[in-house]
Amino acid sequence: MSKIVEANKKIEKAVVGAYNKVEDTVVGAYKKVEDKFVDTFLAKDGETTEEAKERMQKEQAELESKNKALVEESIKKSTEINK
Numbered sequence: 001m002s003k004i005v006e007a008n009k010k011i012e013k014a015v016v017g018a019y020n021k022v023e024d025t026v027v028g029a030y031k032k033v034e035d036k037f038v039d040t041f042l043a044k045d046g047e048t049t050e051e052a053k054e055r056m057q058k059e060q061a062e063l064e065s066k067n068k069a070l071v072e073e074s075i076k077k078s079t080e081i082n083k
Contacts, residue, residue, distance in 0.1 A: 035049045043052035 038052050038056075039049045042056065043049060047055070
């Protein structure tokens with residue numbers, strides 16, 4: 001391999017390593033802020049941060065399911081009216 005290719009590989013390795021380190025740091029910091037927000041504003045009394053996140057995901061899924069059913073019902077009624 002030529003010296004230029006070898007030098008580029010070293011640069012690539014350094015840049016990718018630095019990027020991954022920055023990414024891990026940023027994601028880790030975001031998760032800390034997210035957990036603190038959930039704990040402070042969204043968790044109910046005696047509920048852990050993880051329990052609050054799970055509860056909110058379950059509630060979100062239920063809301064999306066109900067919304068989908070309402071939209072489908074509305075479309076069905078609309079098509080019946082337009083017949």
